[in-house]
Amino acid sequence: MSAVSKSYDNKGDPIIAYCTDRTTKQHALQKELTEATLKNAPMSMMLGAPEVLTFGENFLHLIGAKRVLDIGTYTGASALAWALALPDDGEVFTFDISHENYKKYGVSVISKCEKTFKKIKAIEGPAVEELEKLVANGQAGTFDFAFIDADKSNYSKYYDLALQLLRSGGVIFVDNSLWSGSVTVPAKRSDESTGAIHALNDKIFADDRTRSALLNFGDGLHIAFKK
Template sequence: MAFIPSSIKSCLSNPDPHVNYSAKFTTIQDPLQKELQRATLGKAKEFGTLGAPEVLTFGENFIRAFKGKKVLDIGTYTGISALAWALALPDDGEVLTMDIDLNNYKKFGVPIISKHPETFKKIKAVEAPALETLDELIADGQSGTFDFAFIDADKENYENYYNRVVTLLKSGGVVFLDNCLWGGRVTVEEHLENDPLCAAIHKTNRIIFQDSRTYSALLNFGDGTHVAFKV
């Protein structure tokens, strides 16, 4: 079975005191976020894929700073990232969250997020392969209209997600890609040769670094957050 790093441990149980200290003085969570995090950690399978709270707070800060209104969220899971973006958006903002399977979102996210109707109404969930949804948005003429995007889905398609998202972002828009250090494995040649997911992440990191369409930085934040700003 492929290695799946637990992003959320970066702030909750990482043995590095510097990581924990930084996360402590970064993370701010709404009560809804805390409730959904507890529900996911307590009952959902594969809870290790839950985004690190400090990464979500960092993304919220970007959205609020440039008053973003349109957000792409690739990889819904229980809705923890979609909730973060919705909380940061103004009343007329929208998060388009997409996943091939929304069962976890319907089971855990919807009952909790819907307690706050004003936040819940900002989230539009699409159950379909994200590449199909992104291609439909491009075909619909929505290129250059989104403010922010978060990619935390199947790593084999990270390159494809990134390329489509850059097309859809407006100039000055920002995309975060989660898990871009893959538990540190991207630095080990053996893993790059034997772990297809690790190799896909490494390839995407290199593509982003060399991409003339964006300015970027790979941060040792969470499980590695690659941040790219569209030119």
């Protein structure tokens, strides 16, 4: 399995491989974490697509982001990407129901660079509840960017909570928005994850609170810009 791209699934498509090879840029720590995750971590297919992470890093620079919500930590690849792209006083709040994989694989790699590691605040627990706590604690409107990449059944709730927590002009990346193409097959939408992703794609398209674009990139990336 390639350590360079989530185009694991797209190896047969030369156009996707061509674009991915000319998009993905990884810091040495990202290469190390990718390798460790693919080699040793359980369910390594959950690893964030490097080309999507590179694209997200570009957005953080573009919008001058300082505070990021990273919903779904796994081994920490997306949290690391955002931490590398943020200024020294930036913060990544990374949420997971269990940080076992982050502690086992991510921490030992990322902590090699203290200034990057210290930007990451790991919050363990159900992400809906933890995001609701941030809203209740007066954090609405204080974040610049959100990456939604946890359990698909809660995708719509994550989107609504991220929208509350983002400032005007903030950006949401919803990962896996095509779910290997299954959202395009009506018969597959009875599957809980497929149905939830399909419903959120429709919801974002109809949402007056954002401007948006659904891209055939990685496993599908729905980008929403908060008005």
